[in-house]
Amino acid sequence: MSLLEVRGLSKNFRGLAAIGDVSFAIAEGSITSIIGPNGAGKSTLFNLITGYLAPSAGEVRFKDRRITGLATNRIAELGVARAFQIARPFRELSVFDNVRIGALFGKAGPRDVEATTRRALELASIAHLATQPASALTVGQLRHLEVARAIATRADLLLADEPCAGLNPTETAAMIDVLRQVRRNGVTVVLVEHDMPSVMEVSDRLLVLDAGRLIADGPPPVVANDPKVIAAYLGTPDAA
Amino acid sequence: MKQNPKLIAAVVVLAIVLLAAGPAFLPPFYVRVGQLMLYSAGLGLAWAILGGFAGYASFGHSAFIGIGAFAAGLVENQYSSLPPTLLLPLGLVTGALCCAILSAVIAYPILRLRGTFFAIAMLGVSHVGAELTNNIDFFQGALGLNFPPLAPAAMDPAVFYYELFLGGALLILLISWLIRRSRFGAGLFSIREDEDTARMLGVPTERYKRVAFVVSAVLTGLMGVIYAHSLGYITTDSVYRDDTNLSLIVYSLLGGMGTLFGPVIGAGLLVFITQVILGRLLDFHLFATGLLLVLLILIAPGGVNGLLHRKRRPA
Amino acid sequence: MDLIAQTLADGLVLGGIYALAAVGFSLIFGVLHVINLSHGILVLLGAYLALLFSEALHIDPLLCIPAVMAVLFCIGYGYQRFLIQHAVDRASVNSMLLTFGVALMLQNVMIWLFSPDMKSITPSYAFNSFKIGPVNFDAVRVSALIASLILLSLLAAFLRYSPMGRVIRATAQQTMAARLCGVNVRHVYALTFAVSAAFAGAAGIVIGIILPFSPNDEGTWTLNAFVVVVLGGVGSPAGALIGGLLLGLVSTLTAQYIGPAFPNVTMFLLLVLLLLVRPHGLLGNAFAPSR
Numbered sequence: 108m109s110l111l112e113v114r115g116l117s118k119n120f121r122g123l124a125a126i127g128d129v130s131f132a133i134a135e136g137s138i139t140s141i142i143g144p145n146g147a148g149k150s151t152l153f154n155l156i157t158g159y160l161a162p163s164a165g166e167v168r169f170k171d172r173r174i175t176g177l178a179t180n181r182i183a184e185l186g187v188a189r190a191f192q193i194a195r196p197f198r199e200l201s202v203f204d205n206v207r208i209g210a211l212f213g214k215a216g217p218r219d220v221e222a223t224t225r226r227a228l229e230l231a232s233i234a235h236l237a238t239q240p241a242s243a244l245t246v247g248q249l250r251h252l253e254v255a256r257a258i259a260t261r262a263d264l265l266l267a268d269e270p271c272a273g274l275n276p277t278e279t280a281a282m283i284d285v286l287r288q289v290r291r292n293g294v295t296v297v298l299v300e301h302d303m304p305s306v307m308e309v310s311d312r313l314l315v316l317d318a319g320r321l322i323a324d325g326p327p328p329v330v331a332n333d334p335k336v337i338a339a340y341l342g343t344p345d346a347a
Numbered sequence: 348m349k350q351n352p353k354l355i356a357a358v359v360v361l362a363i364v365l366l367a368a369g370p371a372f373l374p375p376f377y378v379r380v381g382q383l384m385l386y387s388a389g390l391g392l393a394w395a396i397l398g399g400f401a402g403y404a405s406f407g408h409s410a411f412i413g414i415g416a417f418a419a420g421l422v423e424n425q426y427s428s429l430p431p432t433l434l435l436p437l438g439l440v441t442g443a444l445c446c447a448i449l450s451a452v453i454a455y456p457i458l459r460l461r462g463t464f465f466a467i468a469m470l471g472v473s474h475v476g477a478e479l480t481n482n483i484d485f486f487q488g489a490l491g492l493n494f495p496p497l498a499p500a501a502m503d504p505a506v507f508y509y510e511l512f513l514g515g516a517l518l519i520l521l522i523s524w525l526i527r528r529s530r531f532g533a534g535l536f537s538i539r540e541d542e543d544t545a546r547m548l549g550v551p552t553e554r555y556k557r558v559a560f561v562v563s564a565v566l567t568g569l570m571g572v573i574y575a576h577s578l579g580y581i582t583t584d585s586v587y588r589d590d591t592n593l594s595l596i597v598y599s600l601l602g603g604m605g606t607l608f609g610p611v612i613g614a615g616l617l618v619f620i621t622q623v624i625l626g627r628l629l630d631f632h633l634f635a636t637g638l639l640l641v642l643l644i645l646i647a648p649g650g651v652n653g654l655l656h657r658k659r660r661p662a
Numbered sequence: 663m664d665l666i667a668q669t670l671a672d673g674l675v676l677g678g679i680y681a682l683a684a685v686g687f688s689l690i691f692g693v694l695h696v697i698n699l700s701h702g703i704l705v706l707l708g709a710y711l712a713l714l715f716s717e718a719l720h721i722d723p724l725l726c727i728p729a730v731m732a733v734l735f736c737i738g739y740g741y742q743r744f745l746i747q748h749a750v751d752r753a754s755v756n757s758m759l760l761t762f763g764v765a766l767m768l769q770n771v772m773i774w775l776f777s778p779d780m781k782s783i784t785p786s787y788a789f790n791s792f793k794i795g796p797v798n799f800d801a802v803r804v805s806a807l808i809a810s811l812i813l814l815s816l817l818a819a820f821l822r823y824s825p826m827g828r829v830i831r832a833t834a835q836q837t838m839a840a841r842l843c844g845v846n847v848r849h850v851y852a853l854t855f856a857v858s859a860a861f862a863g864a865a866g867i868v869i870g871i872i873l874p875f876s877p878n879d880e881g882t883w884t885l886n887a888f889v890v891v892v893l894g895g896v897g898s899p900a901g902a903l904i905g906g907l908l909l910g911l912v913s914t915l916t917a918q919y920i921g922p923a924f925p926n927v928t929m930f931l932l933l934v935l936l937l938l939v940r941p942h943g944l945l946g947n948a949f950a951p952s953r
Binding site: 456631634 | 745759762769770924930934
């Protein structure tokens with residue numbers, strides 16, 4: 108059984124098909140990256156999975172349970188966590204308290220809150236920032252906080268929305284490391300990213316979206332050489 | 348810096364004992380000031396549960412003072428043959444119950460509003476409460492309501508009410524402290540910071556807001572019941588007051604919004620200024636409260652606590 | 663049947679006056695994004711000034727309108743430019759608190775100067791009335807209504823056709839862009855506030871001749887203005903008129919058929935209902951970008 112299954116998912120905005128008949132399955136314990144040119148619909152796809160948007164057609168299943176149409180916080184309660192590109196920390200609270208909210212209200216209920224919080228901070232490599240107010244963190248550190256808070260909820264699936272956007276190479280590498288650690292601890296990761304080297308290095312599988320359609324699905328080396336993918340990014344020689 | 352819990356407990360007990368013994372050493376004027384300080388501190392703490400912790404700043408909390416006071420007064424006048432030891436609890440329970448029911452009902456629509464709209468809606472609640480109390484004969488708001496004297500014969504009534512206010516304020520302080528340490532409190536703080544994100548992380552935001560609202564209303568009502576008794580006779584304008592509405596916010600602003608002792612510090616300061624310093628200018632309380640708020644806003648938007656924080660944070 | 667017609671007519675007359683009493687508040691909300699909780703006290707200031715002028719100079723209160731508006735214009739300009747401007751930051755609650763504080767201060771001052779007793783301004787034609795069909799119209803209320811409508815139209819014309827009116831509207835729609843075009847936003851804000859205060863003062867006179875007033879009413883007029891804005895929409899005299907008329911009708915219908923104690927309760931319930939369902943009012947925000 109796949110952890111997350113998307114079947115025939117479509118979303119239309121007044122006649123524009125933002126997402127058109129997308130289907131895929133995510134295996135437990137994997138890291139999958141969704142890539143594609145700008146405007147391909149990657150963020151819309153995340154919004155559909157987490158319940159921010161209702162699909163025009165198709166369904167989303169999590170742990171073999173239909174989650175299409177459920178409220179966002181309900182989906183979060185079931186074990187789907189999202190880390191946003193524009194981080195939304197609880198500014199006046201400390202880093203520790205921020206992550207603690209995730210542990211207190213997460214999926215499995217408030218057991219071992221302190222331990223869960225510390226664990227999440229370690230996995231996200233920000234344990235040393237625990238006492239700082241969230242407002243004092245850099246953008247990169249805030250992304251780590253987003254991830255830490257998400258995994259403190261003991262989610263089974265982490266959807267990371269462009270976690271490396273705007274980060275320098277060192278910060279990007281640190282972020283990728285965190286995602287690997289997160290996976291090693293039993294959380295399945297799906298990320299949307301543009302940073303190709305990182306994506307190629309860390310992903311088990313790539314899903315390529317172009318104009319709302321899934322045009323490739325497979326391991327990185329295969330997908331990278333797929334002519335459809337190359338055409339989507341660079342165009343075909345004739346069109347030059 | 349970890350502090351010795353036994354030391355803290357000892358300090359707390361000592362403080363309570365000193366406060367309780369205060370009236371024995373203070374002249375009557377200061378006993379009355381003490382009453383007012385404790386009453387204001389209690390009100391401020393109750394307000395802060397909703398306003399400081401959850402970030403829903405109510406501009407109309409005197410509504411609950413009024414509801415509690417009038418509910419208690421009406422029921423006590425109905426059963427005036429009961430001995431004082433039963434009358435006061437009856438009044439307190441009735442006041443608390445009325446506040447609980449009304450706030451629970453109002454909570455559903457009103458907590459869907461945010462920020463300024465919520466503030467204004469609460470102001471509306473306060474004004475509507477005042478108007479209904481004044482215009483509907485049953486409430487006797489315009490005529491005025493008498494409260495049975497409750498102080499035991501051997502005790503000076505001023506001291507009696509001082510101790511009641513002290514008890515009330517300590518109770519609310521305790522509840523505040525417990526909330527802050529609890530999962531509920533953590534949830535409230537997250538709601539204040541970013542309600543939508545909190546919801547996404549699984550915080551039951553709607554339920555928590557309602558609970559905070561009702562708890563805040565009930566505690567405010569309880570203090571209102573004691574206050575009404577200490578006055579002995581109230582009209583609508585004794586309890587439904589815009590300057591009270593404003594003061595409750597000022598206490599937290601002055602002492603530190605969202606902190607445990609902030610409302611207490613703020614209440615103490617404001618009462619000190621208006622009663623002790625400006626005491627002779629009795630008719631200028633509205634003016635004084637307003638002026639203090641204006642100065643506060645212009646000079647220190649974070650309250651005294653905010654000033655302290657600004658110094659500590661690295662540039 | 664006659665009673666309903668009378669009640670409706672009374673409601674419309676009252677409504678026109680409510681509209682004038684709210685339009686200043688609406689403008690400030692729309693242009694400066696400030697909820698001016700001292701609006702009610704400015705209205706009362708107008709009423710008291712008119713009382714003083716008309717008694718001292720023995721003239722009709724409505725003739726005091728220009729003078730009172732001028733005084734309030736100056737007060738409004740200074741108030742905004744030197745006080746509120748400093749308090750305005752991202753937390754809009756700050757300006758609300760400041761204006762609430764000033765309202766209390768002024769309320770206290772007025773109680774001290776004028777006493778908390780109810781006062782009213784009685785023009786010379788106070789007890790005349792006339793009938794149109796089955797409906798009775800009170801002369802004072804009708805002249806108050808006419809004054810309100812004239813003033814509302816003047817404001818609407820000012821906003822729409824005058825150069826300054828255009829600048830105000832531009833600043834409301836896109837403040838940064840206005841700045842980049844050389845608009846002195848602080849001055850525009852102060853001017854807008856001044857205009858609003860002037861109209862609040864005029865409203866005070868109009869109210870003063872039809873209802874008894876005291877400094878303790880200030881909260882009611884602020885809340886009234888808020889309801890009118892929520893009903894009819896922010897930032898336009900037309901919105902204020904629609905909101906005012908609706909509020910007037912609700913007031914008189916409630917007073918007549920439910921009880922004289924209840925108009926404000928109904929108003930408040932209406933306020934909460936609308937805030938939940940359609941917080942931008944019937945005409946929406948006059949300064950919002952058009953689709």
